[in-house]
Amino acid sequence: MMWIKEIRENPNVLREDLKKRGQDMKVVDEILELDKKRSSLQKELDSLRHKRNEVTKKVAEAKSKGEDFSNMLHEIKEIPKEIKSMEEELGDVEKKLNSILMGLPNILDESVPLGESDEDNVPMKFFGHAIVRKEDAQRFIDASRGEMDYDIANFKILDHIDIGLKHDLFDLDRAAKVSGARFYYLKNELVILEQALIRFALDIFRDKGFILVEPPFMVHRAVEEGVTSFKDFEDVIYKVDGEDLYMIPTAEHPLAGYYMNEVLNEDGLPIRLAGVSPCFRKEAGSHGKDTKGIFRVHQFNKIEQFVYCKPEDSKKEHERLLANAEEIFQKLGIPYRVVNVCTGDLGSVASKKYDIEAWLPGQGKFREVVSCSNCTDYQSRRLNIRYRKAPGQPAKYVHTLNSTALATTRAMIAILENYQQPDGTVRIPDVLVKYTGFDVIG
């Protein structure tokens, strides 16, 4: 959320940003107009209150001297009523202004590419040696995974759904019966594999000095409003009936709320957290997309990186989060590419975002497995999270960043599809064997 002060002083920054995003710039004029109205109402109200306070003081004096003050009261009876009606008017204007401000997107980083949809995201680098369908053109290769050199001509590549059903690793039909579409029962080795992935990721972040956190899985509305944009409320977040509680769509949200309304010590920054939690998502805006399997589901487990840092460090921290996420997929031996997410696909909250897209041989496509965002001060302003050198010094807003480390369902899909063998079995990535206790499924 931009402060009205900044918009007032330099409205063109916001105008240009909205233009880049293809959004209506008229809202800026509306903001400026409401701001003017608010300020003049505030002045009027202040002088009314001043008048009241003056008289109140006189009444108090008179009373302490034992003088009669009933005439004074008569004169000013009307002031409180005027104040009240003006407060209501001001409240309405402020409410309107505030809701517009809360709806504004973050200011884009200058390196974000222009574009309309995910198709315009810009690939930045590739990793891995992929298995591909014979008819697909080979678009990337490197030598880091020479051991996966199969005889592609005789390899019947399956997607994760067929692999899962074949080895009884999940039951989707019964999940649909019990809970509806986009739910799943995990079964047998896949249950263990999921736990192994979680533990694998946690160990990595423990080694890196991240603070491991298992957060609340439900949070107050105030947290969600601080962390997300309005659209997420509609399309993503489940509400608990009759309570001020929302099921978290990612551990990012309770981790961002952790320091809400606090002033952090500058010397303690950056604070790096690794949260592990289930995630709940309505997926309301994605009807018809990825309806089969466990790629797009209402519930999954995820390890999430979250960082609070000084503004001057956030770009560096952003690269670092990406590197951490890459490290995980490199260690798992999953081929992937990194894309710089374009203006049209970025969303309101992030100033800049990288996605890691794993190669899924079953789909013959790169698909998103990691989303790595620099939210700059968008969340910290809304959640009121600041930092300073010492008490008494001025406090500034921190920058917050978040990145998937590993979302279990998508990581499992990537493993199933990339580690399937010509004989129909599925190998377990070497780094996971010590956690699973077995090295092959099937």
Place this chain on the structure above:
RNA sequence: GCUGGGGUCGCCUAGUCUGGUAGGGCGCUGACCUGCUAAGUCAGUGGGUGAAAGCCCGCGUGGGUUCAAAUCCCACCCCCAGCGCCA
């Protein structure tokens, strides 16, 4: 869920009964003093607005009563103790 106690400036605390400018201590910042350090003295130390003087707001949150609310009334939230229920 019930009963009782509590929530006041960065931290601690007074004020609440009996409505009338939110006071003190600690910490922090600055000035003075000092051979250095400590001590001491003075000032500053929530937010908004303003060039400034000033003005407005602020005592968990939201309402109400009143010329005037930290103080009285109503509702709610959170913390502590005890009881109840419970994986």
